[in-house]
């Protein structure tokens with residue numbers, strides 16, 4: 001089943017074309033990394049296929065994205081922005097916001113349990129009662145991811161989720177994403193760290209100037225792609241069976 005289908009997707013901000021005829025199909029259960037240089041249009045693509053920006057030509061599980069109600073869509077897609085904004089709410093209440101598509105006037109036991117699970121999974125249960133504007137950038141990032149997990153979506157869209165995170169937390173987030181897809185969920189992640197992507201994602205889409213220039217599995221990760229997309233020379237070596245991209 002196709003989780004996401006984008007057909008000839010274009011988007012412009014104030015007349016400036018940012019996405020130029022993107023065609024992308026993502027199967028349920030895939031872990032897709034979207035890579036490419038600054039300004040290529042990665043975040044814009046993620047916002048289009050998650051319904052944050054209004055774009056024509058996007059289908060979610062076979063239905064045009066515009067035909068879903070906000071709540072219906074929020075039960076299917078959780079979007080983790082590049083930056084989770086701090087505020088005056090506690091971590092717990094911020095993560096509880098992820099349950100909004102399911103909640104009545106008050107949170108049910110199921111809602112509270114989902115929040116607790118998400119907090120524990122992100123290792124932030126210890127500061128559930130802290131106010132979010134007292135957190136570090138990395139802690140805040142984890143709160144944003146926990147809120148998305150509490151949403152219990154079928155598709156997890158994450159925009160550079162490992163930014164601000166220490167190495168251990170980066171690995172935790174990538175493992176979590178891999179588990180999510182192994183359990184049948186779909187992950188679409190915009191990222192800059194090619195080596196993290198290589199290690200965890202199953203499919204790679206490279207964007208440049210609003211277009212997809214390469215799409216496939218590990219086999220497409222050749223030095224020529226890095227030259228074309230980033231204009232850098234790299235060597236690709238295996239370390240303990242893990243391919244490693246090293247700029248030269």
Ligand SMILES: Nc1ncnc2c1ncn2[C@@H]1O[C@H](COP(=O)(O)OP(=O)(O)OP(=O)(O)O)[C@@H](O)[C@H]1O
Pocket residue numbers: 013014018036037038039040041042043044045
């Ligand atoms: N809200 C906006 N209004 C106007 N232009 C925008 C807006 N958001 C992005 N852009 C422009 O659209 C282009 C693509 O931006 P986008 O954020 O999608 O790129 P990106 O590949 O995610 O970049 P980065 O890796 O730097 O995050 C850029 O030229 C950017 O300046």
